[in-house]
Amino acid sequence: MKTDISDLRGDFPILDQLVNDEPLTYLDNAATAQKPNQVVAALTHFYQTDNANVHRGVHTLAERATVAYEDARHKVTHFINAAEPAEVIFTKGATDSLNLIASTYGEANIEAGDEIVISIMEHHSNLIPWQQLVLRKHATLKYIELTPTGELDMADADTKITDKTKIVAVAHASNVMGTVNPIVALTKMAHQHGAIMVCDGAQAVPHMPVDVQALDVDFYAFSGHKMMAPTGIGVLYGKRDLLAAMPPYQFGGEMINFVHRYESTWNELPWKFEAGTQNIAGAVGLGAAIDYLENLGMSNVQAHEQQLVNSLLPQLTADHQIEVYGPNDPVRHTGVIAFNIKGLHPHDVATALDMEGVAVRAGHHCAQPLMETLGLVATARASLYIYNTQDDVDRLIHALNETKEFFSHELIKAE
Amino acid sequence: MSLSKLNSLYREVILDHADHPHHKHALTDATTTMTVKNPTCGDVINLDIDLNEDDVITNIGFTGEGCTISQSSASMMSDAVLGKTKDDALKMAKTFSDMVMGKQHYQADLDELDDAAILSSIVSFPARIKCATLSWWALQRALLSNQQEESDGEA
Numbered sequence: 065m066k067t068d069i070s071d072l073r074g075d076f077p078i079l080d081q082l083v084n085d086e087p088l089t090y091l092d093n094a095a096t097a098q099k100p101n102q103v104v105a106a107l108t109h110f111y112q113t114d115n116a117n118v119h120r121g122v123h124t125l126a127e128r129a130t131v132a133y134e135d136a137r138h139k140v141t142h143f144i145n146a147a148e149p150a151e152v153i154f155t156k157g158a159t160d161s162l163n164l165i166a167s168t169y170g171e172a173n174i175e176a177g178d179e180i181v182i183s184i185m186e187h188h189s190n191l192i193p194w195q196q197l198v199l200r201k202h203a204t205l206k207y208i209e210l211t212p213t214g215e216l217d218m219a220d221a222d223t224k225i226t227d228k229t230k231i232v233a234v235a236h237a238s239n240v241m242g243t244v245n246p247i248v249a250l251t252k253m254a255h256q257h258g259a260i261m262v263c264d265g266a267q268a269v270p271h272m273p274v275d276v277q278a279l280d281v282d283f284y285a286f287s288g289h290k291m292m293a294p295t296g297i298g299v300l301y302g303k304r305d306l307l308a309a310m311p312p313y314q315f316g317g318e319m320i321n322f323v324h325r326y327e328s329t330w331n332e333l334p335w336k337f338e339a340g341t342q343n344i345a346g347a348v349g350l351g352a353a354i355d356y357l358e359n360l361g362m363s364n365v366q367a368h369e370q371q372l373v374n375s376l377l378p379q380l381t382a383d384h385q386i387e388v389y390g391p392n393d394p395v396r397h398t399g400v401i402a403f404n405i406k407g408l409h410p411h412d413v414a415t416a417l418d419m420e421g422v423a424v425r426a427g428h429h430c431a432q433p434l435m436e437t438l439g440l441v442a443t444a445r446a447s448l449y450i451y452n453t454q455d456d457v458d459r460l461i462h463a464l465n466e467t468k469e470f471f472s473h474e475l476i477k478a479e
Numbered sequence: 480m481s482l483s484k485l486n487s488l489y490r491e492v493i494l495d496h497a498d499h500p501h502h503k504h505a506l507t508d509a510t511t512t513m514t515v516k517n518p519t520c521g522d523v524i525n526l527d528i529d530l531n532e533d534d535v536i537t538n539i540g541f542t543g544e545g546c547t548i549s550q551s552s553a554s555m556m557s558d559a560v561l562g563k564t565k566d567d568a569l570k571m572a573k574t575f576s577d578m579v580m581g582k583q584h585y586q587a588d589l590d591e592l593d594d595a596a597i598l599s600s601i602v603s604f605p606a607r608i609k610c611a612t613l614s615w616w617a618l619q620r621a622l623l624s625n626q627q628e629e630s631d632g633e634a
């Protein structure tokens with residue numbers, strides 16, 4: 065039984081409140097998503113009935129907790145269409161997943177003179193691990209630039225990715241401009257040159273169907289909290305051969321097979337990469353979030369957001385007092401929209417919107433090199449999710465108009 | 480109109496300072512220069528100060544980009560500390576910081592701040608306190624870094 069996606073708000077009590085005396089309009093989903101009752105209930109149930117450490121006991125609760133934890137891994141496996149659960153590693157989040165690849169695969173395979181290619185639209189968490197790796201290894205970091213419409217310049221990618229390239233790491237969807245990148249084409253390019261493809265799916269997995277085998281990426285990283293799971297749980301998908309050949313990330317309990325005084329052997333995949341007691345409840349919560357999303361159907365999720373973007377984006381781009389960064393074409397756009405009111409600082413805009421109950425982000429969105437490239441210090445950013453409605457879009461537009469009116473004399477100055 | 484709530488923060492004085500900031504220019508050969516950044520938004524303030532031999536701020540100028548609050552705060556701060564001694568300016572920075580954090584402060588100290596005292600309303604906008612304190616922080620760091628060198632010299 066599919067739930068009606070147009071009316072999910074009953075599952076999200078947090079949305080039903082006044083903020084600054086106005087109904088809350090939560091449009092900061094790219095930062096983190098709200099959690100439905102079903103996810104909260106799964107956490108409560110786990111803690112009230114099944115809680116124990118996993119893989120470490122013969123008693124009943126230990127067994128139940130282990131089943132719950134590994135069940136969640138199966139759900140992720142199915143959700144992103146990994147070939148097997150051994151390819152799904154639980155991490156703290158996308159940042160942790162990307163750091164894991166850089167410090168294991170990267171550390172073992174990058175040598176002086178090698179090149180790593182990323183894009184200029186990367187979030188800091190898919191940028192700094194590579195930047196620091198090339199510094200350690202005396203390798204080189206190269207950036208794929210943007211087209212004038214804020215999309216990845218594939219001609220540039222073609223010149224940047226060469227036989228010297230060992231790793232290509234690009235976001236599936238931008239957390240600033242809402243661009244969806246052509247991962248299949250990039251992966252082909254990377255593979256033709258013998259490089260591996262790392263994809264940061266933090267802004268994609270919550271919002272669209274993702275099939276890691278169809279993408280043919282070698283690694284894929286994402287966070288649970290942006291898809292309605294708790295914070296502190298995330299996923300690294302990796303192809304079995306690569307994971308098997310990689311050294312461990314951290315050392316300790318769970319990730320070992322045998323430990324002797326002066327040497328140890330490592331556990332099988334995926335546990336080789338899960339040292340210490342993991343975020344068991346977080347994984348259970350992620351499983352519940354996946355159930356919730358699968359019940360809706362990811363194509364419906366995508367279509368719902370697309371419908372809202374179709375309404376919101378043209379209203380913003382048609383407004384000569386507003387500047388939108390990223391593609392202007394709604395069908396080439398996720399529900400993440402960065403913009404500024406010309407002549408106003410996004411902090412002032414975000415404070416004004418907050419007074420209207422509208423929550424948006426203002427800042428550099430952890431993408432300072434992108435901001436610099438766009439010639440900006442900061443932008444406002446509205447980002448949508450499944451529980452947003454046309455009403456939310458209307459409230460944002462209304463609040464923006466109020467904001468322009470409030471600061472009108474500053475806007476005149478800017479014109 | 481619900482944005483009337485904004486009036487308590489964006490007072491006329493603040494908007495005036497943001498529209499026509501005072502002392503918004505770089506100084507050539509400033510005695511002290513300090514650049515500070517608000518890491519949450521990337522806003523930058525470069526502050527130039529001339530101190531004479533009596534430790535009096537004889538000239539002050541700032542450059543950089545920022546929101547209405549940070550720009551007007553820098554303008555009001557510059558007005559307030561120009562002509563003051565280093566010690567007085569540091570005391571004012573402390574008063575300002577106490578004020579925006581909602582801590583206790585004397586009315587007499589507040590009066591010293593001139594226009595800048597109007598930013599006390601920022602207490603109700605906690606997410607914006609950093610915007611208001613950025614230039615005062617630059618001032619503090621500029622003056623203290625100078626003191627550091629001096630005390631190093633005396634030691």
Ligand SMILES: Cc1ncc(COP(=O)(O)O)c(C=O)c1O
Pocket residue numbers: 094095156157158159160187189190235237238239264266267287289430
């Ligand atoms: C594109 C992208 N990559 C990576 C991350 C990092 O995710 P997390 O902070 O959950 O590790 C984010 C989150 O802001 C993101 O938007």
